Amino acid sequence: MPRTIVKTRAIVLRTMRMGETSSLVTLYAQECGKLKAMARGARKPKSRFGAALGLMTEIQAVCYVKETRELQTMSECTLLKPAPDLSQSLERLSFGSAACELVDRLTIEGEGNPRLYQCLSGVLHGLAEVEPEQVESLFWYFQLRAAAALGYRPQLSQCITCQRELELAGPSSWFSAALGGGLCAACGPGNGVRLAQPSLRFLAALQGLRTYSKEALPQAPAQRGEIRMALRSFLEYHGGEHSRLKSLDFLDGLNKAALPA
Ligand SMILES: [Zn+2]
Incomplete structure (x- = not known):
């Protein structure tokens, strides 16, 4: 089965633990759009992925991509921009998560959209500023x-x-x-x-x-x-049908809790 090596700039939208030491990472890549890749050993203490696979970080990723497969393999990555510092408020953090969630829900794998990439990168860093x-x-x-x-x-x-x-x-x-x-x-x-x-x-x-x-x-x-x-x-x-944004539900809950009784 032919596979290609893709080297691309990407934003980490989501990570999920897989087994003891690996992570399943959902990326939004600048040229090729959404990409789900397995990062084997990413959660080992001395992993070659280091801290680059945090949510909302911008990385340079190298992946082995098979078109017939939904899940790809990440072989290496380098941190380009750390995640924006949204720790100042829950509101900033929730909107940052919602932006990632929205891009994840509204796109399908393998369709690049550099304009959308730029919007996402812009809002994540804007939210910190x-x-x-x-x-x-x-x-x-x-x-x-x-x-x-x-x-x-x-x-x-x-x-x-x-x-x-x-x-x-x-x-x-x-x-x-x-x-x-x-x-x-x-x-x-x-x-x-x-x-x-x-x-x-x-x-x-x-x-x-x-x-x-x-x-x-x-x-x-x-x-x-x-x-x-x-x-x-x-x-x-x-x-x-699956596009309800959980991060915004969370924020709505906070807004309601803040209302005077
Ligand atoms: Zn009218």
Whole structure:
């Protein structure tokens, strides 16, 4: 059976213990996309993989790849960038995990997407650097960019059904994950969930940013909960039945616990 040696830059999305000393590592590689590889002996004290296989680290990996097989073999790896320091808050850590989980759920093995790779690398390091009040907006920006990189950019400025400018469509607007964007007051009822006009306008502006920066960031509207739900339902819809993001469930649990009784 022919096998090829692939040398690639990759981000560690997930690791799982295999037996006493090995790890099953899910990587998102810059050129060839998602890759599941067995790292034999990775958990031995003096492993040749060292500390490079931590979650969210960026590595240079060498793998033996057989196209007919789902599980590949990693022969060596070098640490390029350590995992971002998200230990400052559970929120940062949860969004970082959610970004990795999202890429894992929304991609299949063997399909490269360098744009998605760039989005993931950008958000992981951005999460360690932005001000506390911008953490969630940065994650929203990542969700919008990831959707675009995967080919289902939501339509947020015009009604998805009648193409009317949503800006001119009055204060009440709607959003449909299945239809892929915003809806005006005439088309929305029965086809989506309510999403206030300022929230849609904010998302449209965020989607339009070429790079995320504090200065360019539009003012987030008051109803953060509905934005959170709209983006989440949109990506989970596209990911199919197993796309529920556990890291976001965890964060929702924390938000609820923080609410006054
Ligand atoms: Zn309409």
